[in-house]
Amino acid sequence: MSTTTDAIKIAVLGAGSWGTALATLLARHGHQTVLWGRDAAVIEAIDQRHENPRYLPGIALPETLRASTDLAATVAGASWILVVVPSHAFAETVRALAPLRPAGAGVAWATKGFEPGSGRFLHEVAREVLGADVPLAVVTGPSFAKEVTLGLPTAITVHGDDEAFAQQVADAMHGPAFRAYTGDDMVGAELGGAMKNVLAVATGVADGMQLGLNARAGLITRGLNEMLRLAAAIGGKPETLMGLAGLGDLVLTSTGDLSRNRRLGLALGRGQTLQDAVKEIGQVVESVQTADEVMRQAERHGIDLPISKAVQSVLHGELSPADGLQQLLAREQKPEYPDTLFK
Numbered sequence: 001m002s003t004t005t006d007a008i009k010i011a012v013l014g015a016g017s018w019g020t021a022l023a024t025l026l027a028r029h030g031h032q033t034v035l036w037g038r039d040a041a042v043i044e045a046i047d048q049r050h051e052n053p054r055y056l057p058g059i060a061l062p063e064t065l066r067a068s069t070d071l072a073a074t075v076a077g078a079s080w081i082l083v084v085v086p087s088h089a090f091a092e093t094v095r096a097l098a099p100l101r102p103a104g105a106g107v108a109w110a111t112k113g114f115e116p117g118s119g120r121f122l123h124e125v126a127r128e129v130l131g132a133d134v135p136l137a138v139v140t141g142p143s144f145a146k147e148v149t150l151g152l153p154t155a156i157t158v159h160g161d162d163e164a165f166a167q168q169v170a171d172a173m174h175g176p177a178f179r180a181y182t183g184d185d186m187v188g189a190e191l192g193g194a195m196k197n198v199l200a201v202a203t204g205v206a207d208g209m210q211l212g213l214n215a216r217a218g219l220i221t222r223g224l225n226e227m228l229r230l231a232a233a234i235g236g237k238p239e240t241l242m243g244l245a246g247l248g249d250l251v252l253t254s255t256g257d258l259s260r261n262r263r264l265g266l267a268l269g270r271g272q273t274l275q276d277a278v279k280e281i282g283q284v285v286e287s288v289q290t291a292d293e294v295m296r297q298a299e300r301h302g303i304d305l306p307i308s309k310a311v312q313s314v315l316h317g318e319l320s321p322a323d324g325l326q327q328l329l330a331r332e333q334k335p336e337y338p339d340t341l342f343k
Contacts, residue, residue, distance in 0.1 A: 007031050008079035010172060013093055015042055015067065016283070017055035017145035018110055019084030022173075024149050026082075027065040029175050035067040036074040043067045055283070059149050072100050080106045080168065082139070086284040087113025087194075090122055094129045106135035106165040108158070112193035113286045114293035119300075123161070123186045135165030138186055139173070140193040141244035142252035144259070148178070155179040157244045159189035181244065188236025192227060192246035196253045197261040197287040198294050199223035201311045203254040204265020205321045219307060220254050225337070226305045230294075233301035261287040268314060269321050291315055306331060 007030045012023040015037025027033040037043050042054050046067035050060055068074045075081055075097065085093045090111050101107065107130060115125050126136050137160030148154050156173070158180055160166030170180035183189065202223065206215045227241045227250070240246060253259045257266075264285050267277035278285055291312040298305045310324040319327065 008172070009034070009077050011036065011075040011078040011081045012084060013071070013074070013081065013097065014084035014089075014111075015039065015046065015052065015055075016084065016086075017052070018143075019082075020046065020052045020056055020061070021143075021145035021148040022082060022084060022110060022139070023065055024061050025175070025178060026172055027062040028151075029172060031172060033065055034074045034078075035065060036069070036071055037067065038069065040069055043069050056146060056149050059146070061149075071096060075100050075102065075105075078102055078105055080108065080165070082169075083107065083109040083111060085111060087111055087122065087286060088116050088284075088289060091115055091125050091129070094126055098129055101130070101134070106137065106162065106168070108137040108139055108160070108165075108169045110139040112140065112190075112197065113290050114194055114297075116289050116293070119293040119296035121187060121190050123190060135162035136160060136186070137162070137166045137169050138189050138193070139169065140189050140249065142248040144252070144256060146258060151177050153177050153179075155181070155244055155248070157181040157183055157189065159183040159186045159240070159245070161186060183240060183243075183245075185237045185240040187234055188231050188240030189245040191231050191234065191236055192241050192249055194286070194290050195227050195230070195294055195308070196223075196246070196250040198291045198308050198311050199226070199250060200253040200259055200261040201265040201268070201287045201291075201315070202307050204259075204262040204267075205269040205311075205314065205324070206265075207262075208266040208269020209321060209325070211325070216254070220250060223254070223307050224250060226308055229338075230298060230301065230303050230305065233303050234297065260285045264288075274315060274317070287311070288315055 009032040010026050012035045015035050023033050023035040045053050137158050139158050141156030143154050143156050158166045158170045166182045170182045174180040203216050203219045231241050260281050264277050294308050295312050313319040314324045
């Protein structure tokens with residue numbers, strides 16, 4: 001666990017539930033942590049009353065955690081920066097950060113998804129904006145913000161293109177109730193973190209339709225198969241998808257009712273419209289955009305992803321949940337894994 005003797009300044013950009021949770025973790029580990037956000041009322045509550053009333057109501061935050069709406073002041077003097085905004089705001093945030101980033105400061109992110117419209121991985125966006133010399137890392141894995149803020153045990157993984165920077169990020173986060181592993185497969189880690197949101201909708205739909213635990217387990221397992229096949233096509237490592245960034249996050253998001261994407265699926269399976277379900281959840285639901293980007297990747301590489309495709313069709317209103325299920329059940333019998341998957 002980090003101590004005040006080796007404390008550094010870390011800037012966290014994005015004061016939603018996950019940004020607040022990770023800023024809380026870093027502050028509890030003794031680091032000088034400043035959380036940036038746009039909502040002045042939320043930022044004032046975090047900075048002065050030590051609570052995020054919008055996203056994590058009733059949970060006390062560290063008194064040492066500071067919060068600001070001033071991006072330049074937030075990142076000034078930071079040893080490294082953690083971006084935790086929705087995927088649709090990622091490119092804009094990194095562009096705003098670029099001229100303000102202190103020399104030598106690496107950039108990590110805990111955002112899950114693709115760049116909307118282009119389907120690019122977020123590390124591709126960050127590299128283009130920040131240049132070739134800035135160390136990058138992605139923080140991902142099975143982690144609900146509320147549980148991290150409450151100090152419950154959690155394990156995540158940090159994958160980066162610079163081993164020393166990935167280790168620096170993991171060291172700052174690692175502590176008695178929070179395990180941080182490291183890796184070097186940014187493509188696989190980002191794919192798992194994004195794709196599990198789409199697959200969680202499928203399991204949520206099945207549960208909303210009361211199809212039983214067998215159906216849930218089958219969808220999770222075949223969803224993992226889709227992750228592995230797409231990862232193999234784009235150069236991700238299978239062990240990444242079998243670990244925290246893939247299987248771990250998939251199981252959590254598909255079975256835990258704190259998951260916004262699972263709750264979206266549950267609502268759709270019970271007959272609610274997409275608009276009503278998203279309004280009821282009240283936060284960004286990444287799967288709505290991510291389904292399109294997953295299928296864009298699949299088409300680019302000629303990969304058949306029947307569950308992800310069914311979710312996309314349901315989200316676009318092209319299929320009802322019942323029709324999507326029937327489409328999946330009508331598929332032909334075949335081997336569980338092709339011989340070429342891990343080659």
